[in-house]
Amino acid sequence: MRRKTPTPPSPLPQRHGVDPVRVRLPAEGTWDTVRAHLVERLSGAGAGVVDGMFDAGRIVGADGRPVAADAPFVPGMYVWFHRDLPDEVPVPFPVRVLHRDEHIVVADKPHFLATTPRGGHVAETALARLRRELDLPQLTAAHRLDRLTAGLVLFTVRPEVRGAYQTLFRDRRIRKEYEAVAPYDPALTLPRTVRSRIVKERGVLTAREVPGEPNAVSRVEPVEHRERPGGPGGLARYRLVPATGQTHQLRVHMSALGVPILGDPLYPEVTAPVPAGDFRRPLQLLARSLEFTDPVTGDEHRFRSGRVLAAWASYERWAAGGYDGPSDGQ
Numbered sequence: 001m002r003r004k005t006p007t008p009p010s011p012l013p014q015r016h017g018v019d020p021v022r023v024r025l026p027a028e029g030t031w032d033t034v035r036a037h038l039v040e041r042l043s044g045a046g047a048g049v050v051d052g053m054f055d056a057g058r059i060v061g062a063d064g065r066p067v068a069a070d071a072p073f074v075p076g077m078y079v080w081f082h083r084d085l086p087d088e089v090p091v092p093f094p095v096r097v098l099h100r101d102e103h104i105v106v107a108d109k110p111h112f113l114a115t116t117p118r119g120g121h122v123a124e125t126a127l128a129r130l131r132r133e134l135d136l137p138q139l140t141a142a143h144r145l146d147r148l149t150a151g152l153v154l155f156t157v158r159p160e161v162r163g164a165y166q167t168l169f170r171d172r173r174i175r176k177e178y179e180a181v182a183p184y185d186p187a188l189t190l191p192r193t194v195r196s197r198i199v200k201e202r203g204v205l206t207a208r209e210v211p212g213e214p215n216a217v218s219r220v221e222p223v224e225h226r227e228r229p230g231g232p233g234g235l236a237r238y239r240l241v242p243a244t245g246q247t248h249q250l251r252v253h254m255s256a257l258g259v260p261i262l263g264d265p266l267y268p269e270v271t272a273p274v275p276a277g278d279f280r281r282p283l284q285l286l287a288r289s290l291e292f293t294d295p296v297t298g299d300e301h302r303f304r305s306g307r308v309l310a311a312w313a314s315y316e317r318w319a320a321g322g323y324d325g326p327s328d329g330q
Helices: 034-041 050-056 126-134 158-170 250-258 315-319
Strands: 021-024 078-081 095-101 104-109 150-156 174-184 190-199 208-210 216-227 234-242 285-293 301-305
Touching: 021 301, 034 050, 095 126, 095 301, 104 126, 126 150, 150 158, 174 250, 190 250, 208 250, 216 250, 234 250
Parallel strands: 150 285
Antiparallel strands: 021 078, 095 104, 104 150, 174 234, 174 285, 190 208, 190 216, 216 234, 285 301
16 A cells, blocks of 8 residues: 655744645646646736746745746655735724634634635634734634624644544534524514535535425524514524534524525625625524534633623614624623
């Protein structure tokens, strides 16, 4: 049996809490130089971008030295570089650390902040911020929370324990509880368990329910309801307990029940994109609690967010766009 060659460590440090990009050249190919392969592979970067990186010495090999543009193509070779960071509007709300030990960090993420670098959100993410603020360059997210959803996220401190905590989510050995504010429908029979098949296609903003074997299961329970100030109908606070983790699962299920979560720009209909820097009416969905047995220490953990959803604290203020950041307390 052929032994797998270990990946060499990055010769470049993180920048703004963001790892450099690592590229491994294919085992086979017709390219004669490293440049020819990268120009083809990174064609979406724009004309001249790759050549500019070679000229500036920004593409390096395992020894940390710049790779020449005419360096011969070597199958399996690794190169690293830092991508240009996009212009990002800072999210003006803090990430609160609820727990930190030698294995994990549990953070309470605000609305509008992505969990990990992706697309146009790179340095302005919970992961990059915590790496910088806590001086933990090897910090990694054990799971991901939607950018528009606030609440608890579990991070691992060291690579050697990462798999143990990620397995908790894969094997559904962690209990996650969410809270949402949505319309109140007295005709809706609750509590109930919603089961459906949800698919999310790459490049499509929304997920959708389709016929077939259910792959998404959510428990929906009412907590309390009251009249909607200054408007028709009532509001309710719901407890949502997902048994599975499909993309947008809770948002899809609440919309299908006829009580879409307040502030949702995708369900039941896609609305006009929210301009960058518009933090006025956050999605009223909160990852309220995480419970699990620590796979490394055996400790029983129960973490709970201290946030209050803005539309429940003051619907009039939230509806008028008066949200000025997450609040604590119950």
